Amino acid sequence: MEKFQVHILGCGSALPTRHHLPSSQVVSLRGKLFMVDCGEGTQLQCRKSHLKFANLNHIFLSHLHGDHCFGLVGLISTFGLQGRTSDLHVYGPVGLKAAMQPQLDFFCQGIPYTVVMHEVSTKQSEVVFADRSVSVTTIPLKHRVPCCGYLFREAQSLPHIKRDMIDYLKIPHYAINNIKEGEGWTTEDGKFFAHERLVTPAEPARAYAYLSDTIYLPENAKLVKGVDLLFHESTFLDKDKTRAKQTFHSTAKQAAEFAKQADAKSLMLGHYSSRYDDDQLFLEEAKSVFDNAILANEGLVVEV
C-alpha cells in the first residue's frame, strides 16, 4: 500500500504555548503533500519535518482565524525566495481573498509563481479538489466565522492481477490493464474467465477527515462515515462544555461521541485550549467513550 500519512505541525488553539503551536497539518499521499491550516510558524515546522515544499501545491484553510492562517503569507513569501514557479492553490471560506490579497500585494510583489485562491462553500459538502490519487471534500462546520473541515479520500486502486493465472492462460501484456479495469478474458479455444477469477481485490480506499474548529455537530457523522482516521477538535474538557458551546468549540468527550457515531476506525484529538496543563486529560476523557483515540502532538506522523 502506498503511504498515506498525516504530519502534525501544530495542534494548539488560539493562544500558542510552550507546548503547542497553532494549527497546521500536512497530509502526504502518493508523494504529494496537502496542507491543512497554516498557523504562525508552519514553515519552520515543515522544515523540521523534512517535508519537501516542492511537493506541496495545495493548501486548505478551515477558517480565517489567525491561529489557522497567520503562517500563510510567510510560507508564500519563502516559496518565492526559493524560486518556486509552479502554481500554489489555496482553498478557504469566503473572505479568503479579502484577508490574504492585501498581504500578498504588499509583501509578495514579484514572486515568480501564481497563488490561486479558491473560496469554498462552508454551507454544504462539495468536492473542491480531485486528481488520480485523491479527492478533497469540504465538511460544513459551525464556528464563530465561516468554517469547514476537509475529507481526504484516496482514489480507489485497481485490483491486483493474479500473476499465476495470467501466466497459465498466456494472457498478453496489452490486455492486463483492461482486466484490471473490470474485463474478463476469453482464451483462444473460447473458454471465458470472469474478471473476478483473474484478480484479487484492491485494498479499500482510505480516508482522513479533519474537523476543526466546530461546535459538536452529530449530524455531520454521516458525511465521514467509516473514515480510517478522524481528527476532531477537542478544545475543552467535558467540565467546560458550557464554555465550549459559547465559543463554538467541542470537548474531548464530544469528539469521541462523534467518532463513535461516524464509525471512525480511529480518532485523533487536538486544538487543545491553553488552559489545561495536561493533554492526557483529553485522552482519558475520549477513551471513556471511544477507545481507539490518540493525542495529536507536534512532530507526530500518523499512518491513515
Place this chain on the structure above:
Amino acid sequence: MEKFQVHILGCGSALPTRHHLPSSQVVSLRGKLFMVDCGEGTQLQCRKSHLKFANLNHIFLSHLHGDHCFGLVGLISTFGLQGRTSDLHVYGPVGLKAAMQPQLDFFCQGIPYTVVMHEVSTKQSEVVFADRSVSVTTIPLKHRVPCCGYLFREAQSLPHIKRDMIDYLKIPHYAINNIKEGEGWTTEDGKFFAHERLVTPAEPARAYAYLSDTIYLPENAKLVKGVDLLFHESTFLDKDKTRAKQTFHSTAKQAAEFAKQADAKSLMLGHYSSRYDDDQLFLEEAKSVFDNAILANEGLVVEV
C-alpha cells in the same frame, strides 16, 4: 546599575532555517521591554524567554520585509485574546500603516486595546520615543526598501550622594534631590560646599544600537559613536561582498569595520544568510578586524 539587556529572539535572515529564526530582539531596560523587529514566530520566542508581554508597549520595525514583521499581527492578536487594555505603539518606516492596517481590520476587530502606528523617518536621525528611562533614535539605513536602525540610549542617571558628607554636614533629607540635580550646600555658618564635593559621578549612560538591514554605511558611525553594544547585520561573508552590495546587505568584515569606526565597545553579529553552514565563519572574519565581537543566537541575553 539597573539591568539593560538585549534578548535575541531571532537572528536569521529572509529564509528561516532549522538553526535561526527571522529577526526579533527585545531590549529590556529598567523593567520595560522594547521590541525591535517582529519576524514570524516572535510571540513563541517571547514565551520561551519568559518575557512578560505586559511590560511591552513599544515595538520598533526596521523595515517592512516579511522576515522583520510577519510576527506582528499574531502578537497583536494574542495580546487581544489575553485581554490587554493598554495602548501598543508600533514604529516603522512609511508604509507601516498600509501594510498592517488591512490585517488588523480583518483579524483584530474588537481587540480591547488600541494599536497606535507611528511612521518614522528613514532619511534622517530623529528621536521617536523618550521617557524618564530611555530615548530611542532612528538611524537611517540603506536597504532595498525604506529602512532604519534604532539607537537605545538610557537616560543619564543622577550622581550618587556621598553619604558620609551628608551626615557630617547634617544636610537635611529635603535637600538631597536638589544636590543630586547639581546644587551645592551652604552650612549654617556660611561655608559653601560645591556639588562635586557632595556626590560621586553616576555611571555613564549606556547605549545599544541595532542596525539591520543595510549596505555598509561608514558615514553612520558618527551617529552611534562610543555605543556600548552595536548589533550590525552580517548577512554575508567577505567572499560574497559583491552579492552583499547587490542585495543591500553587509558582510561580517564590514560590520567589524563599522564597529571600529564607531568606537563601539562591543559588536554583535547577526542576520546570517542561510547559505552558510557555520556561524563561526562570521565571527572569525569580524574578529580579524574588531576583537570584541560575539555572535547573536536565539535565546542569547546580552548585557549592554
